[in-house]
Amino acid sequence: MAAKEFDIPELPTYIEIPELIPDVMKGEGPFKAIDEFQNPLGFPGGKVDNWKEVAIEKMGDLKSKYRSVQVFLDSCVKCGACTDKCHYFLGSSDPKNMPVARQDLFRSVYRRYFTFAGKHFPKLVGAKDLDDEMVDDWYNYFHQCSQCRRCSVFCPYGIDTAEISMAAREVLDTIGLGQKYCNQILGKALTIGNNLGLPEPALRDTLLDLEEEVEEDFGAPVKFPLDIKGSEILLITPSADFFAEPHIDGLIGYGKVFYQDGVSWTLSSYASEGANFGMFIGSYDIMRKAALRIRKAALDLEVSRVMVGECGHAWRVAYSFWNTLSGVGAGAQSGDEYALKLQNQLDDRYPQPQHIIEYTYDLIQRGKLNFDKSENDERTVTFHDSCNVARATNMGGIEGGQFILPREVIKAVCNNYVDMERSTIKEATFCCGGGGGLLTDDLMEIRIKGAMPRMQALKQVETNEGVNTLAAICAICKSQFSKVLPKFDFDPYMIVSVHQLVSAAIILDKPQEAIQMSESQTEATDAVEAKEAETE
Amino acid sequence: MAQICGADVDEEGFLVNLKDWTREIAIEMGKSDEIDLENEEAELYSERWEVLNLLRDYFEEYQIAPAVRVLTKAVGKKLGKDKGNSKYLYTLFPYGPGKQGCKFAGLPKPTGCI
Numbered sequence: 001m002a003a004k005e006f007d008i009p010e011l012p013t014y015i016e017i018p019e020l021i022p023d024v025m026k027g028e029g030p031f032k033a034i035d036e037f038q039n040p041l042g043f044p045g046g047k048v049d050n051w052k053e054v055a056i057e058k059m060g061d062l063k064s065k066y067r068s069v070q071v072f073l074d075s076c077v078k079c080g081a082c083t084d085k086c087h088y089f090l091g092s093s094d095p096k097n098m099p100v101a102r103q104d105l106f107r108s109v110y111r112r113y114f115t116f117a118g119k120h121f122p123k124l125v126g127a128k129d130l131d132d133e134m135v136d137d138w139y140n141y142f143h144q145c146s147q148c149r150r151c152s153v154f155c156p157y158g159i160d161t162a163e164i165s166m167a168a169r170e171v172l173d174t175i176g177l178g179q180k181y182c183n184q185i186l187g188k189a190l191t192i193g194n195n196l197g198l199p200e201p202a203l204r205d206t207l208l209d210l211e212e213e214v215e216e217d218f219g220a221p222v223k224f225p226l227d228i229k230g231s232e233i234l235l236i237t238p239s240a241d242f243f244a245e246p247h248i249d250g251l252i253g254y255g256k257v258f259y260q261d262g263v264s265w266t267l268s269s270y271a272s273e274g275a276n277f278g279m280f281i282g283s284y285d286i287m288r289k290a291a292l293r294i295r296k297a298a299l300d301l302e303v304s305r306v307m308v309g310e311c312g313h314a315w316r317v318a319y320s321f322w323n324t325l326s327g328v329g330a331g332a333q334s335g336d337e338y339a340l341k342l343q344n345q346l347d348d349r350y351p352q353p354q355h356i357i358e359y360t361y362d363l364i365q366r367g368k369l370n371f372d373k374s375e376n377d378e379r380t381v382t383f384h385d386s387c388n389v390a391r392a393t394n395m396g397g398i399e400g401g402q403f404i405l406p407r408e409v410i411k412a413v414c415n416n417y418v419d420m421e422r423s424t425i426k427e428a429t430f431c432c433g434g435g436g437g438l439l440t441d442d443l444m445e446i447r448i449k450g451a452m453p454r455m456q457a458l459k460q461v462e463t464n465e466g467v468n469t470l471a472a473i474c475a476i477c478k479s480q481f482s483k484v485l486p487k488f489d490f491d492p493y494m495i496v497s498v499h500q501l502v503s504a505a506i507i508l509d510k511p512q513e514a515i516q517m518s519e520s521q522t523e524a525t526d527a528v529e530a531k532e533a534e535t536e
Numbered sequence: 537m538a539q540i541c542g543a544d545v546d547e548e549g550f551l552v553n554l555k556d557w558t559r560e561i562a563i564e565m566g567k568s569d570e571i572d573l574e575n576e577e578a579e580l581y582s583e584r585w586e587v588l589n590l591l592r593d594y595f596e597e598y599q600i601a602p603a604v605r606v607l608t609k610a611v612g613k614k615l616g617k618d619k620g621n622s623k624y625l626y627t628l629f630p631y632g633p634g635k636q637g638c639k640f641a642g643l644p645k646p647t648g649c650i
Contacts, residue, residue, distance in 0.1 A: 184647060
């Protein structure tokens, strides 16, 4: 299938509300999942015959199960505060990508079937029938939302658009219209243990290879342990960290920090994935299944700490939901034997779960790590706040810690750091354009258009401050940027992990034998030199 | 379902049944991406086939495509250290060694947060 032709947006000097181009992003949406990917998740493959009844029943189910969804559907007053806050709207100009309009695709149907006014006077209250055209629009436009929640920050009622997108996708899955990208990946995560489908032998060999490489390059036996029972820390990181670039340089960074701290840590081949796509498709049950693999791994490996690597929505699921999903942290239900067991097993002197940035930051604060910042002197760095970390979590237990800690870690290892424009960072950060299950080639048009606002802010600091490095703590952001940066005339290699910067600057203790060897060599050379001096 | 040389391929042009792979299929796939995998005199012909064979060998052993770093290292060993990097792999396969290389080699498309 030939990809649709489209223009790559130009980067304006200022972001302005674009002139509307209705239906410019209308289309069939991303590839749909066939039986093979739908059925293992409990969804039918292809639109079921009585899809309308099933969809309406599911909407009713969701609105009573998640009261938040009903509140969000009821409380919008169409004030318009969100209209120009969505990166996909700003980049595409399609009015249905205004958050209020996209939500209204779902809300108008909710009104029609679940409110008195909508049932009896649909036209008066903007209530609409659920028909084929509507469901096509759902599939298309709810896959043009990365659930980044920037619009929610500006909503005076605090409506969480992401939850509406999640609900819509769950209804779509229930009637058989699932997205291939997300659901194929979930199948791999729930059977093999990670989104890539990297089986244990491949993972083991990849890690061994990495150990060799790191020792060769840095002269220290930094380990990347797998399935080591009794380790202190279980690291849960996105599988992209094992597989892709620039991610893997971040993994090397984590390994070096662990090595320098001297702590015992391990990865798990059973739970080798941080990213939990169950959240993207709005399915609590599937999100829980993925999280339970982590609980099982933590119990089996008898670890006392669970830590999360650089992954945006992994941290969101971990921070916000792991406690009730799996028992990491507080809040296990009293009847949940294994969750209670895990809570007793984990060491409550540490945050559970803990983010790798919190861990590294803490070591820096305690003076346990030494850096040669000049190693990063050719870089002028800016930090991209990833949406799920920025708007749904915290770090360090201090207000705004999720913004402060990553920046402090970067500043501890780099001499040159600048922020992008105020309205594009921290809680107002622009999504990379590839989050929420959109990181697939069949959505390249919306990914590129949606990246425009972030690219615009980046261009400003590149021009004015000489920024040449973009650091992030999310696997999706890193992959998305690698792909879209060149479309906007940036170097695709300017995107790095925060721990890649740490890795470049950290001074590693050399192992005892190596030190002794180099010392005895020095002594020997000294002796020779002394002798030579004597003879002279 | 679309076909190449009689073998089923998915929406993105990847083989549905990996055992269907033949050299002719790779050549056909290359043609639609304007990459010559047929003519031995073609530019980068042998380098491309080295990589495709590496991909196929690795997949046979591990049932997955190699991680980028594993592949670049292996390519470095085969074709010389200066070529063991992802920039070089992109010159061989402009759409990416993972995506385009795997397609030609008959491997499934690597997907995830990559």
